[in-house]
Amino acid sequence: MTYIFGHRGSAGTHPENTMISFQETERAGADGIELDVQLTKDGEVIIIHDEKVDRTTDGKGYINNLLLKDIKKLNAGAKFQNGQFKAEIPTLNEFFEWFKGTNLFVNIEFKTKSISNYELEEKTVAMVKKNKLEERVIFSSFNHYSLVYCYRLAPEIETAPLYAEGLFMPWIYAQSIRAKGIHPNYRVIPDELITLSQNHGIKVRPYTVNQDEDIKRFLNCNTHAIITDFPKKAKELKTV
Template identity: 30%
Template sequence: MPFQSIAHRGASALAPENTLAAFEKAIELGFDYIELDVRLSKDKQLVVIHDANVMRTTDGEGLIEDLTVKEIKKLDAGSWFSPAYAGERIPLLNEVLKEVSGKTGIIIEMKSPENQPGMTEILANMLNSFKPDNEIKVQSFHINEIKKFHQLAPEIPAGLLLSKHLDLFHLASYREFASFLSVHHLLLSKSFINQAELFGYEIYSWTISKQYQFADMQRLGVHGIISDDEKRIPDSIIYVLITPFLKGQDFFKTLLA
């Protein structure tokens, strides 16, 4: 079955993650959605960044929650990736919404909303007032915050990120506020997906990086694949033959890690 392609932090294999450059590259490649992360700045603005600290992806230092937007906007968020992206800035969520409106869907992950008072309410208010020409979805690992988001913005599809198995009881109870589940690919099985579909969930797998994993996820029947690069579906019989070898390589790397 066909699946929706979801660009993990934008086309982050080809441009600095969570920047307008990465999102524009994802649109150019034809992704169905971009996936991005948000955190709250010191002055309570929704900033598009994965880490709590700016050190890994900028030339600055400090926690997002301790920096104002004015301070954040001075940081270079592109040079670490490539000199070609020197001067790329950390975007605000409202900037991304305006830039990609009508071009691709957006999946917004709330990072640690339970530790950032007001994040869920601010996001819900922003999305309730924004009238996009594309589909927007919101996800988080934190169940209570997703439940709260659904109550505040019931028209925006909400979903849970999962890194552990769910039983039938939880599948049934979470359906009250979640319409999709983003699941670590190692947890996925055909039986789980069949059970989830009975409750009406869409299932997205994260984060796919190996060529054979795209084919594996397609065979399982996921509805969306979150990946760093453009979607790749092997159709060569030669590739089918070498897939077990590649999986073995990964297995031994895991043992030696």
């Protein structure tokens, strides 16, 4: 069985990384949500992809230069489909309050380049533990130092490295950093590597799988999960 994860919620149909996008993912019958976390200037964990608010909101500036109270004034739906949606940038705490009442999984991606400052990871792990969500959370990042740090902090929470180039024997690399999964760009994971990785106990969850033929390919390979901007469409293709 292949799980469906909504990329930044249902980013193809609703403003990415907002509560309305996450709620749409649940309505679509998906199995999980993928989202991105960063720290504000005052150290709050918020859900947003870019380093700046410019692309997705009606504001400007770097996240780490903005206070939460100012970020909360922005409309995270302003740039999506002619601004027909209005939505706040959510905190991770706000997300968890809703998420606890669902049966979904969540893949939390750390948007960080640091290999020495792990405040974001520490705060996120503490929130997961406080809410007793260890079994429903996966940590991912392009910063694999971040994932190793998380494993040391909380070995019971699954980690999965993100990568965009081909890897030789990716299951060996995953095992070397104690990861239980890999999250490759969908273009760099051929069918054989999916089978080999999963036969070695490493779950494969490619991103961002949006085209019908690609969704069908990963379904046919019994890929553990796909991460897609269109969870409703993926769910429909899965049930055909």
